[in-house]
Every structure is written in structure tokens, then in C-alpha cells.
Amino acid sequence: METLLSLRGVTRSVVLPDDQELHILRGIDLEVFSGDHTAIVGRSGCGKSTLLNLLGLLDVPSSGELEFLGTPVQHIGGNARARLRGSTVGFVFQQFNLLQGRSALDNVMTPLYYAKGRDFWRRRELAMEMLDRVGLAARAGAKPNMMSGGEQQRIAIARALVRRPRLILADEPTGALDVETGQTVMALLDSIATESAAALVTITHDHNVAALARSRYRLDAGVLQAVAEVPA
Amino acid sequence: MSGVVSAFVEAWQELRINKVRILLALVGVAVSVTALTSVVGVGDLAREGFKVQAERSQGRTATVALSVNGPTTPDPVRLEKAYQGIVERYGISYWTHTGQAQARFQFPGGVQDVQMTLVDPGYGVIHRTDVTQGSWFADDDEQRLAPAVVVSEAFYNTAGRPDLVRKPLAKLIGEQETTAVIIGVVPDLFPQAPPSAFMLNGAAQSAGIAKGYGQFKVWVQDGQAAALMPAMQADLQMQFPDMYIDATRMDYAAHGDPIAVAQVAVGAVAGLVLLLGAMGMLNISMVTIRYRVREIGIRRSFGATSGRIFVGVMMESLVATAVAGIVGVMLAVAVVKNPWIQQKVAPALSEYPPFPLEAAMLGFGAAVLVGALAGAIPALVAVRIKVIDAIRF
Numbered sequence A: 001m002e003t004l005l006s007l008r009g010v011t012r013s014v015v016l017p018d019d020q021e022l023h024i025l026r027g028i029d030l031e032v033f034s035g036d037h038t039a040i041v042g043r044s045g046c047g048k049s050t051l052l053n054l055l056g057l058l059d060v061p062s063s064g065e066l067e068f069l070g071t072p073v074q075h076i077g078g079n080a081r082a083r084l085r086g087s088t089v090g091f092v093f094q095q096f097n098l099l100q101g102r103s104a105l106d107n108v109m110t111p112l113y114y115a116k117g118r119d120f121w122r123r124r125e126l127a128m129e130m131l132d133r134v135g136l137a138a139r140a141g142a143k144p145n146m147m148s149g150g151e152q153q154r155i156a157i158a159r160a161l162v163r164r165p166r167l168i169l170a171d172e173p174t175g176a177l178d179v180e181t182g183q184t185v186m187a188l189l190d191s192i193a194t195e196s197a198a199a200l201v202t203i204t205h206d207h208n209v210a211a212l213a214r215s216r217y218r219l220d221a222g223v224l225q226a227v228a229e230v231p232a
Numbered sequence B: 001m002s003g004v005v006s007a008f009v010e011a012w013q014e015l016r017i018n019k020v021r022i023l024l025a026l027v028g029v030a031v032s033v034t035a036l037t038s039v040v041g042v043g044d045l046a047r048e049g050f051k052v053q054a055e056r057s058q059g060r061t062a063t064v065a066l067s068v069n070g071p072t073t074p075d076p077v078r079l080e081k082a083y084q085g086i087v088e089r090y091g092i093s094y095w096t097h098t099g100q101a102q103a104r105f106q107f108p109g110g111v112q113d114v115q116m117t118l119v120d121p122g123y124g125v126i127h128r129t130d131v132t133q134g135s136w137f138a139d140d141d142e143q144r145l146a147p148a149v150v151v152s153e154a155f156y157n158t159a160g161r162p163d164l165v166r167k168p169l170a171k172l173i174g175e176q177e178t179t180a181v182i183i184g185v186v187p188d189l190f191p192q193a194p195p196s197a198f199m200l201n202g203a204a205q206s207a208g209i210a211k212g213y214g215q216f217k218v219w220v221q222d223g224q225a226a227a228l229m230p231a232m233q234a235d236l237q238m239q240f241p242d243m244y245i246d247a248t249r250m251d252y253a254a255h256g257d258p259i260a261v262a263q264v265a266v267g268a269v270a271g272l273v274l275l276l277g278a279m280g281m282l283n284i285s286m287v288t289i290r291y292r293v294r295e296i297g298i299r300r301s302f303g304a305t306s307g308r309i310f311v312g313v314m315m316e317s318l319v320a321t322a323v324a325g326i327v328g329v330m331l332a333v334a335v336v337k338n339p340w341i342q343q344k345v346a347p348a349l350s351e352y353p354p355f356p357l358e359a360a361m362l363g364f365g366a367a368v369l370v371g372a373l374a375g376a377i378p379a380l381v382a383v384r385i386k387v388i389d390a391i392r393f
Helices: A048-055 A078-088 A104-114 A123-133 A149-161 A179-195 B002-017 B019-058 B076-089 B139-143 B153-158 B201-206 B222-239 B260-291 B293-301 B306-336 B339-345 B357-384 B387-391
Strands: A003-015 A021-033 A037-041 A063-068 A089-092 A167-171 A199-204 A215-220 A223-229 B063-069 B094-107 B110-119 B148-152 B169-173 B178-186 B196-200 B214-219 B244-249
Touching: A003 A048, A021 A048, A021 A199, A021 A223, A037 A179, A048 A167, A048 A199, A048 B387, A078 A089, A078 A104, A078 B306, A089 A149, A104 A123, A104 A149, A104 B002, A104 B293, A123 A149, A149 A167, A149 A179, A167 A179, A179 A199, B002 B019, B002 B306, B019 B260, B019 B306, B019 B339, B019 B357, B063 B076, B063 B222, B076 B094, B076 B214, B076 B222, B094 B201, B110 B201, B139 B201, B148 B153, B153 B178, B153 B196, B196 B201, B222 B244, B260 B293, B260 B306, B260 B357, B293 B306, B293 B387, B306 B339, B306 B357
Parallel strands: A037 A199, A037 A215, A089 A167, A167 A199, B110 B196, B148 B178
Antiparallel strands: A003 A021, A003 A063, A215 A223, B063 B214, B063 B244, B094 B110, B094 B169, B094 B214, B148 B196, B169 B178
């Protein structure tokens, strides 16, 4: 399996207004492989989102090495990072973060506005294909406020996957859903990720969701530890 | 290529989604552009109307009057030879002697004094004399046995509006009774003007009409007037060393553009209106950015670069104000080309000029500038938004 993400001794700290340094992440070591399903569990405030931002190239480490497909990301500029993120990473957020006032189709098309060439020109067709894949082709014209939570999360999944990313980052993907809908959404996410050989990293505080992953880690006070290996 | 197109498509989609908010913001910009463009357009029309009226009474730009005065009256034959020499040497195409005189005409309602202007054929061009009926003097009109007259509308009305095709006659009463032929009609210079008429100098002399103070006028190009005037003055001075020679510009633009100051003042007010429109637009844009923080974060997470976010917010503002600019310019054209407004602003014009292109360009350019300014500040704010904080906003 190809190594997609590699973190070695990664730290992230911020300087507080009183000039004190707050260490959010300490010495993180993590490897994420293509087609892998990794879960990171932890309590609120333990640094899960900060780690997600690093994995999703939204932020850079304060120290340590973070490589994405073998490229050290701390040495590439913000715009190059944005382009790399757009073409290789798909995000699924806890609150869905769909663009209000836009139809499901418009929402799924959004990442394709930042694609180049064929993907941009075929954006409508690709978005419809992805909506069909999550079973919501018939709801293409519906706006988020007319949809259930489960439907909204499926739209968010379709949007995250429309550019066929190598890495899918899901931040509490079932946090705003009931148990049954949450399980359906996770099954869908897992099957699509497996189908497209993309790595899926789920950040959650729900152990049932984490149990679906093949590798599990616990983040506690900024320190990441492997919990157990689940045989594939 | 796809990057530029996608920026436009995205901006257009934003406009479509937020049409009510943007429409409200753009009403101010469109009204401001209408005000600015209308001021320039109406100003242009007023200038043209004023110019035509001034040129009718004072001569086209640049009309130079030459006169030779002194303790004794200069010999008329020698003076005329000197004037014709000037015309030849300086390649002047249009010239005229002008003089005022009084004559008594027999009208159907009785005898009436008429103000006569004695001219040469070149007067018609120099003074932009447009005839509403008939024709202006030709060179050979001086040879007519019955002198030709071009009369004012008031004269024509007093004479009972005879058909010019039938060559109507007008009888001059005086020591030497003369029958003149009306060949053309010109508009009155001002409302309620008394009857007046034009006659060629040679014909007036034959008819025994005594000319009062006269001038010799030449029409030269505006840019050459400053150089030609002293040259012509020196030329005449050499021929009449004991006389006082005067060469004076008679046209309205002799001392600069008289309505430029008024137009600049009104334009400044319109500029302030535009500034207010821009500030309103900026205000709404800034508030909107606050509401769009999360959306910007989401877009960044899907690969939008900071440049793309900047261009997106800018483009939205630019596309919107460009549309407002086009609407504003169209409204201004409707205002300026309104027949009632044209008649009130430029009553002297019989044909109105086309809508000035520079006014349309100014209005549209101002709208785009407002869009750029009102878009740049929120765009800079949008670029500075931290992706992580924005998604959680």
C-alpha cells in the first residue's frame, strides 16, 4: 500500500495573547496508507480538529515532518497547498457545512469550480453521477433547508468525493445524526472510500463509529497513541 | 482558461443566489451612474445648444473681426483691396463684411421698420445661419435686379407667410423704393424678436440702404487664430501706418469655455452622489462578508486559493456594478435623449447631437471603479479569514 500521509514528531502550538505558548499537539507520529480506514478518537479539546487541519493541509506543523505523497508540506506555499488539497483531499464536516441557498447539485459542483480542464467543464455531469452514487439524484434541485440531516450528510459526502480524492477526512461525520442514520452514512462513506481506493480518516468521539475503522488511535492531551489493530 | 471561466461562473452564481441583496446595493450605484452620466450628457447638450446660439450671433470658433480706424475715414477702395489681400495671403475661405441698417418695409398690415443686417455670402457659414425655408445667399445673388432678402421668422409671419416657390416680393419704402425678393427664412434669435432681414452688401448699396458701423470678419481655424491675428494686424498696419488696426476674436470661446466651470461644479456634485453610492455598496459588502465567513472557509477547504477567493469577491462586485453601470447609462441615455429635455436644454438646436460616447464611457467606468473599490476591501478581508476558524464560524 502506498503511504499517503506521514507524520513524524509533528507538533502544533499557538502563542496566546499573554505570550504563553500553548502546545496543542505533541510529537505526533502517524502513517496513513491508500485504501486505509483510520479512526482517531478523543475528548473535546484534546486537539482532534487541529490534527484534522494538519492532515487536510489546512494548517502546517510548528515542528516535525508532515509529508503528503512524499512531499514535505511545510515547505510548499499556501496556494500550492490549496491546489494540492483541492485535488487530493475531500472533507466531510460534522455540521455538513453545505452552502445555504444552493441546490444539492450546486453544492456537489462547488469543488469542481477549483478543478481544471475536463473536470471543470464536465462539472454538472460529474456532480450528477456522484449524487446518483449516494442515492440522491432525484433530490438534485432541493436546497439544504428542505432536506433531512441524513440527506444533507450524503450530499456532503458526494461533495467531498466528487473530485475523486486520495484522502477523505471526516470530522465527526455522524455527530449531528441519530444512531441509525449515522450507521447508514458511515456504511456509505466506507463503501465509497473502499471502492475508490481512497484513505478514510475519521475523527470522532463515538466509539461505535471508530470501531468501523481498521486502524484506531486515541488522542489525549495532544498525544496520539494507537489503540488496537483491527484485522482487515 | 477554465480558471478564468470558473471565476466568472462562480461570481455569476453568487449574484444569482444573492440577487435581492445585491439588487438593493446596486440601486444606489445605478442611480449614481445615471446622475453622473446625465450631468455629462445634459452638459454636453447644453454646451452644444449654447455654442450654436453663440455662433449664430457671434460667429463660429474662431471668428476674427478686423477694423481700421483713425482720425480720418480710410479710403474704402483701398481698404477693400487690403482686406481681399488678407483673404488671399492667409488662404481664408469664409469672410464677410457685416453692417447694421434700418429699412422700412411694406407689410400687409402697414409699413414697419425692420433691422437689416448687411452681409456677404460667407456670413451664412461663419454665423451658422440655418434657413428653415428657401436658401441662403449665393455668390451671384448680388447680380439680381430685384435684391434678394433672407428674412427672419417674425418678418415672414408679418408678411403673411407667402410661398417661397412663387418668389414673393417685399417692398422697401424710402427715398428709393425697391422691390426685394424673399429667398429664405431663418429662425428668430430669441422669442418675440421683431422682424429682421439680411441683404447682401452690394444689393443694399444699389437699393440705397445706408450702412452704419461695419466690420470685416474672417473665419480661421481655432488653433491658428492666436498666430494669425497679430500677423493680419501687422499686415494691415503696414498698409495703413497712421491708422489704429484692431483684430479681435468675436466668438464665444475667445476667452475660454464659458460653461466649463458650471459643468465641473455640477459634475463634482454628481461625483459626490457616486461616492455615496460606493460607500453604501462597500458597507453592504463588508456586512455580507461577515455572513460569508463559513462559506469562504468551505470553499478554501475544497481547494480555493486565497487569490481565487480575492478574485471571486472582487469579481462579484465588479460584475454587479458593471451591470448597474449599463443600467445607469441606459437610464441616462433615456433622460438626455428625452425630447422635452432636449427642447428645454438646447432650444437653439434643430438637430440634436448623438448621446456623447465619453459620457457613457465615464458612467460605465465610474461604476466599474466603484465595484473595484467596494470589492477590494471585502476581498482583502475575505483572504485574511483563517480557514480553520471560518469552517467553525
